[in-house]
Amino acid sequence: MALIKDVYNASFYSGFVVHATAAIPGFAAETFLRDVQPPHFPGFEFKERMIHTTHIFSQSLPAGFSESAPAFTALVSRLLDAGQEEKLAYIFLPEYIARYGLEDFETATGLLCQVTQFVSAEFAVRPFLLRYFDRMLSVMTAWSLHENHKVRRLASEGSRPRLPWAMAIPELKRNPLPVLPLLENLKCDPSAWVRKSVANHLNDISKDHPDLLLRLATEWKGTSPETDAIIKHACRTLFKQGHRGILSLYALHADGLSLPGFRLEAPEVTPAQPLTFTFSIENQLNKDRELRLEYAIYHLRARGQLTRKVFKISERSLAPGQALQLTRRHAFRPITTRTYYPGLHKVALIVNGQELAELPFELKDV
The missing domain is CATH 1.25.40.290 (ARM repeat domains)
Structure with missing residues (x-):
């Protein structure tokens, strides 16, 4: 190369x-x-x-x-x-x-x-x-x-x-x-x-x-x-x-949004097996809602603390009563800019700037 x-x-x-x-x-x-x-x-x-x-x-x-x-x-x-x-x-x-x-x-x-x-x-x-x-x-x-x-x-x-x-x-x-x-x-x-x-x-x-x-x-x-x-x-x-x-300013707030069904495909992940999570979101209001969907990975560091990094999923509108189901994968393949440490991590769902749910998972074999 x-x-x-x-x-x-x-x-x-x-x-x-x-x-x-x-x-x-x-x-x-x-x-x-x-x-x-x-x-x-x-x-x-x-x-x-x-x-x-x-x-x-x-x-x-x-x-x-x-x-x-x-x-x-x-x-x-x-x-x-x-x-x-x-x-x-x-x-x-x-x-x-x-x-x-x-x-x-x-x-x-x-x-x-x-x-x-x-x-x-x-x-x-x-x-x-x-x-x-x-x-x-x-x-x-x-x-x-x-x-x-x-x-x-x-x-x-x-x-x-x-x-x-x-x-x-x-x-x-x-x-x-x-x-x-x-x-x-x-x-x-x-x-x-x-x-x-x-x-x-x-x-x-x-x-x-x-x-x-x-x-x-x-x-x-x-x-x-x-x-x-x-x-x-x-x-x-x-x-x-x-x-x-x-x-x-962009009218992004989490009122009237329901977030059922947040789950992990598996509680353990490896560099070869990415983190996979699924969630649903529903607009319970009687008007359209603008959505900014993100997730945060809380990485375990060498001294046991967790550091947060946010990743964007998408932006979209949700009609009154409309529900949306999404699946996302996050890989832990080795990269030169980050060192991964085995142990307990977290993934959190962020809707319009607010963390609405989080789940722990274990990273192994790094």
């Missing part, structure tokens, strides 16, 4: 040099190819290869960062014309801007705006937010009105307070208010890719400032079907936490 680090290979570098030589007068192609894959290169992981490529690229340019900016622009334009965009290996280009352009704000931000139209610069903007918070956020707010949807996405994705695998921006975790005008500009964006980023950004905010998301969701709800979808997706963490304000 191919490894992600292997996107950096001799074939990629040979192809890149063709474009770099054509776009950058004086580019040291032979030096680049000689130095970019040293004898110890096979031992590098993906990030090490990316950073190493960035370093060798910078050394192969005929001038410093600011002086090389026009040549860099020409290179990105050539790569775009050649249909090379979205190739992961090219992430070293925005990394080059982040590492070598931090002292030249104007040039660097112009290049970030261009390069993100070729390969996403969401990680590369983070050092600039740390160094020039207000100034960079002003630039990114302007980007949120850019004609290119990839630039608009960068405005949202690059300023996320909890962007996965990226350096943290503590100021945005403490106070997300400065980024709200940027998100307001994007709440009706025509691009689904941009709207998804806005939803993920708002979900990040909800983890530190849940009441702020509740306020925004209340203000935005009903703006358009697309905006409604943004805030619904943004609320996913608060739904799982059973946040009362969010549940109330």
